[in-house]
Amino acid sequence: MKKIYLFLLLSLVMLTSCNHEKELKSLISELEGTLMPLYVESSKSYWAGTTNGNPEDFQRYAQASMKTAEIYSDKAIFDKLSRIKKSGRVSNPLLKRQLDILYLSFLKGQADTTLQNLIIEKESLLEQKYAGFRAEFRGKKVNDNFVENTLRTSTDNRVLEEIWNAHKAIGPYVAEDVLEIVRLRNRLAQSLGFDNYHTMALTLSEQDPEEISALFDELDEMTREGFAALKADMDKKFAVKYKIPTEKLMPWHFQGRFFQEAPDLYPVDFDQYYKGRNLETITTDFYNSIGLNVGTIMMNSDLYPRDGKNQHAYCIDIDHHGDVRVLCNISDNEQWMSTMLHEFGHAVYAVGHDAAGNPLFLRNAAHSFTTEAVAMLFERMSRNTEWMKVMVDLPEEEAAAINEDCIRSLRLQQLVFSRWTQVMYRFEKEMYADPEQDLNTLWWDLVEKYQLLNRPEGRNQPDWASKIHVALYPCYYHNYQLGALLASQLHHYIVTNVTKSQDMTGECYIGNKVVGEWLMEYVFTPGMRYEWNDMIEKATGEKLTAAYYKMQFVD
Numbered sequence: 001m002k003k004i005y006l007f008l009l010l011s012l013v014m015l016t017s018c019n020h021e022k023e024l025k026s027l028i029s030e031l032e033g034t035l036m037p038l039y040v041e042s043s044k045s046y047w048a049g050t051t052n053g054n055p056e057d058f059q060r061y062a063q064a065s066m067k068t069a070e071i072y073s074d075k076a077i078f079d080k081l082s083r084i085k086k087s088g089r090v091s092n093p094l095l096k097r098q099l100d101i102l103y104l105s106f107l108k109g110q111a112d113t114t115l116q117n118l119i120i121e122k123e124s125l126l127e128q129k130y131a132g133f134r135a136e137f138r139g140k141k142v143n144d145n146f147v148e149n150t151l152r153t154s155t156d157n158r159v160l161e162e163i164w165n166a167h168k169a170i171g172p173y174v175a176e177d178v179l180e181i182v183r184l185r186n187r188l189a190q191s192l193g194f195d196n197y198h199t200m201a202l203t204l205s206e207q208d209p210e211e212i213s214a215l216f217d218e219l220d221e222m223t224r225e226g227f228a229a230l231k232a233d234m235d236k237k238f239a240v241k242y243k244i245p246t247e248k249l250m251p252w253h254f255q256g257r258f259f260q261e262a263p264d265l266y267p268v269d270f271d272q273y274y275k276g277r278n279l280e281t282i283t284t285d286f287y288n289s290i291g292l293n294v295g296t297i298m299m300n301s302d303l304y305p306r307d308g309k310n311q312h313a314y315c316i317d318i319d320h321h322g323d324v325r326v327l328c329n330i331s332d333n334e335q336w337m338s339t340m341l342h343e344f345g346h347a348v349y350a351v352g353h354d355a356a357g358n359p360l361f362l363r364n365a366a367h368s369f370t371t372e373a374v375a376m377l378f379e380r381m382s383r384n385t386e387w388m389k390v391m392v393d394l395p396e397e398e399a400a401a402i403n404e405d406c407i408r409s410l411r412l413q414q415l416v417f418s419r420w421t422q423v424m425y426r427f428e429k430e431m432y433a434d435p436e437q438d439l440n441t442l443w444w445d446l447v448e449k450y451q452l453l454n455r456p457e458g459r460n461q462p463d464w465a466s467k468i469h470v471a472l473y474p475c476y477y478h479n480y481q482l483g484a485l486l487a488s489q490l491h492h493y494i495v496t497n498v499t500k501s502q503d504m505t506g507e508c509y510i511g512n513k514v515v516g517e518w519l520m521e522y523v524f525t526p527g528m529r530y531e532w533n534d535m536i537e538k539a540t541g542e543k544l545t546a547a548y549y550k551m552q553f554v555d
Helices: 002-052 055-072 075-087 093-108 113-132 144-153 157-168 170-191 197-204 209-242 279-289 295-300 334-353 368-383 385-391 396-433 439-451 468-472 478-498 513-524 532-540 547-554
Strands: 135-137 140-142 314-317 324-327
Touching: 002 055, 002 075, 002 093, 002 113, 002 314, 002 324, 055 093, 055 113, 075 093, 093 197, 113 170, 113 468, 135 144, 135 157, 144 157, 157 170, 170 197, 170 396, 170 468, 197 209, 197 396, 209 396, 209 478, 209 547, 279 295, 279 334, 279 385, 295 324, 295 334, 314 334, 324 334, 334 368, 334 513, 368 385, 368 396, 368 478, 368 513, 368 532, 385 396, 396 439, 396 468, 396 478, 396 547, 478 513, 478 532, 478 547, 513 532
Parallel strands: none
Antiparallel strands: 135 140, 314 324
16 A cells, blocks of 8 residues: 555656646747747847947847846746746756746846836947947047057057047946946846845856855955066066156056056067958968858958947857857957957857757857857967967967967966956946945056056046946956856866867967867857856866966966
């Protein structure tokens, strides 16, 4: 009798489990039918708006986004997902993973729909402001490429200060709009039980805010001493270059709008190797050589600057069926070579996770920082002499002569960027904790502490708002640093187990199709089938670690 009872109980449990899975499958199918067409409409409208600056396209993008938000706000669907999730009766791994992802997406959507739509509308208008802004320098409107080139090449202190200030003029132009959206985002987060939007954004992306903060504290300690030594060396050389005392060096002397890129500290003019080169061809040939064909992506992309076009760079997956595109504003220099390699790294990842065998809701990167890792893995090649010998015909003797400085410049780039991410992460964290504080002062306090830059005397402008990520890609920037850690971890695994060259410094993958095959099988194609740290462990044998970043750039 006892055996019969246990058999009946087990049968009931299995039947209940089957019923929950059947219900979930039906719900997923329904959501695919309603959400995916809106996703495509949103993607196409955003692409059109950022390539031509047409306000009507941005409006269509906003409308599609609002319709999407309306679906995610459906309480009946959220309650159904909650009930199925709490039952613990979904055993199929792919169904369970889709359930987890949909639950988090619908949780965010349970905020007031009117509030969500208001945020979307204001973000769309702000996007247009950033896209349309051009710095005004000595009576002329100039684009970001002109600003960057002037900051990198001019030695006229007055010109440098003027062009830097011209770019920062976007801050006052958008600051109040940004702050209004920050307050609205906080209202949304608090309505869902989070203390602020920053906490919510990390939590809903399957990151523990305390763990991320602890990791940034560890990275701060890890990079502080090495960066300070490099910065002191920079100061000495730039004092000579600009003919001023070191204490008079200002942010505009460090060859960029934000000091997020490595300045030209070493006697290697990287731009000369890319001058007159076709960056499209180089990018295509490199990726093809490692077994990752980018021909179709290249044809569908928009790569050169023009009036009204977004001045930045991004990759977009239009439909989760392989229509992947890249927006760039190419100029024939090393920075844009690096950017092309970066964005097409995102692109090959997207094509991989769009595999037909993946459920639609799992056709994405394991996490936003894992696709950043792949992009960074490849962007580092633009200063690799072994890569340059093949891709830009760098002579053997010249490669040997500049190799040490190339290695040093890459290390400099990593440390400069790491300190910049400290500013971004900590600023956003503090801004969302208290948006009414003196943000202008907070920004420069952080810049002085982590980047060791001098604050311009009497400076009290919303320079934080000149960084588009603060406004439109909130609470994301820390993922670039996590991506840098994972890029080193992936590289270490590749040189140890795939190419087996054991060469962390010179390995450039060219001609090694096994590299593309390994990435496709273990990183790209799994998509979101696993939580991000599980994917990393399955691919490399370890969870995310800073050990290989430290080995490559700090030790």
